[in-house]
Amino acid sequence: MLLVNGVLLALLLLSMLACALFGPVRLDLSQALQNPFSANPDAEIFFRARLPRVLLGAAIGGGMAVCGVALQALLGNPLACPQMLGVSGGASLGGILGLIFFPHWLLPIAGGLLGEISWAPLAAFVGALISMVLVYRFSLFHGRLHPYHLLLSGVIFNSFIAALIMFLNSIVDFYQAQGLLFWLMGSLSTRAYLTVAFIWGYIVIGFLWLWAKGLSLNLITMGEEAALQLGVETAALQRQVFIASSLMIGAMVSVSGMIGFIGLMIPHVMRLIVGSDHRLLLPASFLAGGIFLCWADTLARIVLAPAELPVGIITAFFGGPFFLYMLYREGRRKFAL
Amino acid sequence: MNPAIQTRELSFSYRDRAVLHQVSFSVESGEMLGMLGPNGSGKTTLLKILSAVLPSHGEVHLKGKRIESYGRRELSRLFAVVQQEPQINFPYTAAEIVLMGRASHHGTLALESQKDLEVARASLALTDSLALADRYLHELSGGEKQRVLIARALAQEPEILLLDEPSAFLDLKHQVQVFELLRRLNRERGLTVVAALHDLNLAALFFPRLMMLREGAIYSDGSPSEVLTEKTIEDVYGIRVRIESNFANGTPQLSICPSL
Amino acid sequence: MSWRAKITTIWFLLLHLVALGASVPSVRAAAARGPKRIVSLAPSVTETIFALGFGERLVGVTTYCDYPAAAKQLPKIGTFTNPSLEAIVAKRPDLVIGVNSATDPTTAREIERLGLKIRLISQAAVGDILQSIVNIAKLLEASEAGTTLTRNIEAQIEQVKTRVAPAPRRPTLLAVGLRPLVAVGGKNYLDELIYLAGGENIAGGATQPWLNLPDEYIVAKAPQVIIEAGMGSDRGQSARHWRDLQSIPAVRERHVYAYPSDKILRPGPRIGEGLEEIARMIHPECFAQTARADKGTRCEGPRS
Numbered sequence: 057m058l059l060v061n062g063v064l065l066a067l068l069l070l071s072m073l074a075c076a077l078f079g080p081v082r083l084d085l086s087q088a089l090q091n092p093f094s095a096n097p098d099a100e101i102f103f104r105a106r107l108p109r110v111l112l113g114a115a116i117g118g119g120m121a122v123c124g125v126a127l128q129a130l131l132g133n134p135l136a137c138p139q140m141l142g143v144s145g146g147a148s149l150g151g152i153l154g155l156i157f158f159p160h161w162l163l164p165i166a167g168g169l170l171g172e173i174s175w176a177p178l179a180a181f182v183g184a185l186i187s188m189v190l191v192y193r194f195s196l197f198h199g200r201l202h203p204y205h206l207l208l209s210g211v212i213f214n215s216f217i218a219a220l221i222m223f224l225n226s227i228v229d230f231y232q233a234q235g236l237l238f239w240l241m242g243s244l245s246t247r248a249y250l251t252v253a254f255i256w257g258y259i260v261i262g263f264l265w266l267w268a269k270g271l272s273l274n275l276i277t278m279g280e281e282a283a284l285q286l287g288v289e290t291a292a293l294q295r296q297v298f299i300a301s302s303l304m305i306g307a308m309v310s311v312s313g314m315i316g317f318i319g320l321m322i323p324h325v326m327r328l329i330v331g332s333d334h335r336l337l338l339p340a341s342f343l344a345g346g347i348f349l350c351w352a353d354t355l356a357r358i359v360l361a362p363a364e365l366p367v368g369i370i371t372a373f374f375g376g377p378f379f380l381y382m383l384y385r386e387g388r389r390k391f392a393l
Numbered sequence: 394m395n396p397a398i399q400t401r402e403l404s405f406s407y408r409d410r411a412v413l414h415q416v417s418f419s420v421e422s423g424e425m426l427g428m429l430g431p432n433g434s435g436k437t438t439l440l441k442i443l444s445a446v447l448p449s450h451g452e453v454h455l456k457g458k459r460i461e462s463y464g465r466r467e468l469s470r471l472f473a474v475v476q477q478e479p480q481i482n483f484p485y486t487a488a489e490i491v492l493m494g495r496a497s498h499h500g501t502l503a504l505e506s507q508k509d510l511e512v513a514r515a516s517l518a519l520t521d522s523l524a525l526a527d528r529y530l531h532e533l534s535g536g537e538k539q540r541v542l543i544a545r546a547l548a549q550e551p552e553i554l555l556l557d558e559p560s561a562f563l564d565l566k567h568q569v570q571v572f573e574l575l576r577r578l579n580r581e582r583g584l585t586v587v588a589a590l591h592d593l594n595l596a597a598l599f600f601p602r603l604m605m606l607r608e609g610a611i612y613s614d615g616s617p618s619e620v621l622t623e624k625t626i627e628d629v630y631g632i633r634v635r636i637e638s639n640f641a642n643g644t645p646q647l648s649i650c651p652s653l
Numbered sequence: 654m655s656w657r658a659k660i661t662t663i664w665f666l667l668l669h670l671v672a673l674g675a676s677v678p679s680v681r682a683a684a685a686r687g688p689k690r691i692v693s694l695a696p697s698v699t700e701t702i703f704a705l706g707f708g709e710r711l712v713g714v715t716t717y718c719d720y721p722a723a724a725k726q727l728p729k730i731g732t733f734t735n736p737s738l739e740a741i742v743a744k745r746p747d748l749v750i751g752v753n754s755a756t757d758p759t760t761a762r763e764i765e766r767l768g769l770k771i772r773l774i775s776q777a778a779v780g781d782i783l784q785s786i787v788n789i790a791k792l793l794e795a796s797e798a799g800t801t802l803t804r805n806i807e808a809q810i811e812q813v814k815t816r817v818a819p820a821p822r823r824p825t826l827l828a829v830g831l832r833p834l835v836a837v838g839g840k841n842y843l844d845e846l847i848y849l850a851g852g853e854n855i856a857g858g859a860t861q862p863w864l865n866l867p868d869e870y871i872v873a874k875a876p877q878v879i880i881e882a883g884m885g886s887d888r889g890q891s892a893r894h895w896r897d898l899q900s901i902p903a904v905r906e907r908h909v910y911a912y913p914s915d916k917i918l919r920p921g922p923r924i925g926e927g928l929e930e931i932a933r934m935i936h937p938e939c940f941a942q943t944a945r946a947d948k949g950t951r952c953e954g955p956r957s
Contacts, residue, residue, distance in 0.1 A: 081873035095899035097872050104897055105868035132482055174832070226735055229717070234835045234865075243833060247868060247897060271501050275493055277483045281446050281476060286549070287469030287497035332483045335504070362856055363838070363864035 060330055064343035072114055075350040076106045080361035109244045111252045113353045114346035116308050119259040121345025123301045124319025125338055126266050129273040130297045131203045137320035142191045142213035143184050143302045147309035148239040149217050150183020151176050155235040177310040184306025201294040241366030242315035244353045262304040263342055270335035315368045317375025318345050397422040397553055397585045403451035412438045413609045423583045427590045427600035431630055434606040436589035440557050444474045469497035472553035473546035487541045488526040494548030516547040535562030556588040572599040597621055597644045621645045687794030688748035694736050695752045697921030699724050701789050704922040705798045713744040776920035779845045809925030817851030817936045819953040825852035826876040831894050836866045842920055850932035878935050879903040882912045910934045
């Protein structure tokens with residue numbers, strides 16, 4: 057366990073460094089390091105333009121992967137992913153509405169001491185919370201959260217949200233449409249260390265909480281009845297995992313828009329490498345997710361330079377075929393083709 | 394001494410369909426009880442209620458205390474269940490699955506201890522599945538899976554073992570093996586065994602006490618020769634049979650009289 | 654001249670003016686040719702039609718058509734990107750004018766199939782914009798007005814070119830959104846306008862007309878002028894956005910400007926004016942009124 061996680065941690069740190077060094081423009085690292093605080097272009101590129109992105113990517117990649125693991129356990133389905141819960145859709149819708157109706161408003165944090173936060177991410181988070189409550193209510197039967205209904209509610213909710221978003225897309229002007237794309241396809245573009253720190257704190261707490269539930273997650277994948285008989289309070293666990301994942305996803309989407317497929321691909325790949333024991337799978341997926349998203353973001357900046365592609369396109373580019381491949385393999389396995 | 398299991402006026406309905414009516418019985422510690430009855434007679438539901446998966450109208454007592462007063466982990470150390478058809482969609486090895494039976498014995502944040510590993514290994518050996526330890530569950534045959542699940546139940550070191558048609562997917566050799574194992578555990582360790590069974594002859598051979606359920610109520614309860622009568626079979630299952638004595642030990646064995 | 658003679662002269666002139674004024678509409682009414690009911694599918698087209706003097710023939714415009722003020726009163730037939738086919742047909746136009754970049758070709762074909770006359774104009778480059786004005790004028794059977802209008806705009810452009818000619822090209826960023834930052838790229842008439850105004854579009858090498866620019870690219874290209882167009886004038890948000898990128902010359906030397914007007918964002922008859930306005934931002938020293946006395950920068954220097 058230590059060995060695998062140690063290797064992954066080292067890879068993550070290396071990746072973060074590498075991604076901060078690579079990009080569409082050349083960077084003179086020595087210049088950057090010599091005068092980090094002066095108005096020095098290399099320093100600004102490294103410390104202000106790239107490093108926050110890389111840090112954010114590690115957090116969000118890890119967070120998405122971990123939520124993917126948790127949700128797959130919760131829904132008993134290795135093809136589940138964070139997008140299915142409906143929370144990310146709600147967050148995007150909230151962000152888009154915030155973008156349309158109050159794009160310029162800012163809320164001072166701690167009386168302006170810690171800077172300001174724009175309304176759009178707040179609206180996104182509120183959207184996430186509302187979706188969470190709605191999907192939860194729709195999936196509640198006899199006071200218990202049924203995985204099957206959760207999946208169904210989430211998917212239907214998402215479709216509905218997608219329709220709403222497309223409607224909004226047809227009535228916004230050109231500038232708002234660009235903002236809309238950000239919410240739908242994601243971007244790690246940020247320079248605010250405060251935001252990055254906040255997200256890191258949030259995600260680490262969520263991750264540690266889920267990791268502590270690792271054994272229970274193992275048991276719940278045995279089936280709900282079996283889990284009950286093996287000593288798990290399944291109703292409580294389902295509720296808690298759902299809420300924890302939703303809160304994490306809501307925060308992540310509020311900051312970086314919808315970045316999909318990480319929660320689907322990374323758990324599956326890591327299962328092949330480290331097995332399905334969640335006590336190992338969770339930290340391994342967290343680190344692997346961070347590595348993946350860092351590199352995806354670097355690709356997003358390089359592929360069509362100088363333009364920056366939304367990072368969700370890169371993850372979808374890898375994720376789509378991956379998903380098809382997984383379905384193919386599942387089919388072969390189940391039907392012995 | 395409190396009976397291991399005792400129920401009083403147990404009733405249960407799925408929506409408007411009543412499944413169990415006022416079922417009252419008790420099982421002493423160390424007994425082996427086989428539950429019989431056609432599909433829909435309520436066997437599985439009864440087992441689910443006994444294993445605290447379903448709530449009930451009526452009372453269920455385990456070792457003298459109401460079942461609701463136990464915590465889940467406590468219950469998990471008290472009894473273990475072997476279900477009929479597990480739906481496990483994730484790749485686990487047989488060893489990992491059996492180790493999960495030890496979950497209620499060690500802390501949620503702790504890893505398995507040496508003892509846990511030993512118990513798991515012993516359980517696999519008991520069910521003749523040690524060779525399957527590193528194979529993935531989805532690669533195993535139905536019978537092999539069943540044996541692994543029994544091993545998991547045994548790894549819980551329960552006092553009571555509840556089984557739902559444990560021989561359903563097993564070939565004859567393994568069916569007999571499982572029942573012989575149950576009998577052995579019952580005699581050597583005093584394990585209380587309650588099983589829902591569909592094979593009447595095997596039930597009669599191995600279980601000293603049988604309980605026949607019909608449409609959610611107990612039709613008869615007693616030794617195999619008391620329960621397995623031609624009249625009972627005809628009333629409950631609706632088919633005619635002939636009861637004969639097993640040549641080895643005198644337990645009733647039935648032969649079906651097909652309508653020609 | 655005696656006072657009587659003066660009054661007579663004045664009355665004489667006034668009468669002539671009145672007669673002339675009164676006769677002009679009738680002259681025009683007698684000579685009214687070309688389409689009488691026009692639907693415009695783009696704000697730039699609406700502005701062009703008004704500029705050519707045929708605003709009163711418009712029977713349908715988009716919800717974004719707000720210049721000149723009279724356009725706001727006109728009936729609306731949908732948005733710039735989503736005009737309503739039914740609304741257009743209901744107006745019984747004898748000419749519909751759309752733009753290549755935005756009007757959906759399927760909608761255009763539908764309109765044609767319904768027997769209406771539709772023309773699409775191209776606005777990809779400054780030359781195209783001027784040509785479109787001429788084309789629209791031709792469709793309105795008022796070619797002279799078209800030529801006059803384009804000549805005026807060309808003159809404005811020439812003036813600006815001359816003014817900024819001696820000054821060195823300044824790397825410029827023209828952004829139309831901050832969050833996310835959407836910049837003008839290549840193959841865009843705005844890129845041309847920047848060039849004409851004496852600037853060098855830092856994203857001009859890109860093939861896309863609009864693109865998201867990562868911050869590192871902007872820092873590396875070190876623009877000396879940043880123009881934030883069409884976003885309303887929340888200077889606070891802009892200041893906060895650029896605050897920690899002081900290595901960018903435009904930020905350090907406070908050459909970040911807001912340009913909320915639509916003049917350059919609509920490829921229409923006001924681009925000449927718009928060009929001058931952005932040239933004043935890029936090369937303030939070349940325009941007498943805005944030359945900063947304290948800087949003492951002269952409008953000249955080696956051409957890069």
